[in-house]
Amino acid sequence: AQSVAQPEDQVNVAEGNPLTVKCTYSVSGNPYLFWYVQYPNRGLQFLLKYITGDNLVKGSYGFEAEFNKSQTSFHLKKPSALVSDSALYFCAVSPPGSARQLTFGSGTQLTVLP
């Protein structure tokens, strides 16, 4: 069975500072990994994914994530946070070979303080 852990329910960061939202996973084989963002009363918006290739993945709105196989992690990062980045962030994993049944973490609420 696959699982995802987001160890921080809440992350606060000052505007302009770098941000990190943590994600670790457990799955057999080489997983597909995703980050989504959710704004209030809206669905999930895709940010980025790791399927194969370079461990550093760049996505929308200046976000990036680094796949670390030895640490089974896929942390989301941004060099300079904006107030508008404040939202709920979800990490997700799917079984190797196809992105079918996504398993999501419990989410991390990011608040960027002006």
Place this chain on the structure above:
Amino acid sequence: GAGVSQSPRYKVAKRGQDVALRCDPISGHVSLFWYQQALGQGPEFLTYFQNEAQLDKSGLPSDRFFAERPEGSVSTLKIQRTQQEDSAVYLCASSLEGRGQETQYFGPGTRLLVL
């Protein structure tokens, strides 16, 4: 272009009523997914269609839940004899099929409240 749309956006049902939730995927997307998101939690997988075929329904919580996609486009999630524990946001997602097309694009969800 148009994204995934869902209707209704909000639904209030009395316990025991049947409800039907609709999903219109992105045009041309072969795969369609339903997820349930309880308050304060991440989405949980319910079921998956490839065209009109329901290939995985392992996440449906009970036989009160039924999903269909008869023409391989629009999908309906039906919940019979609703219970209070069915209160959640129901998310629909769609994707193209094939290597490099793994991203699931989500609709805004239907918020169901069972009283």
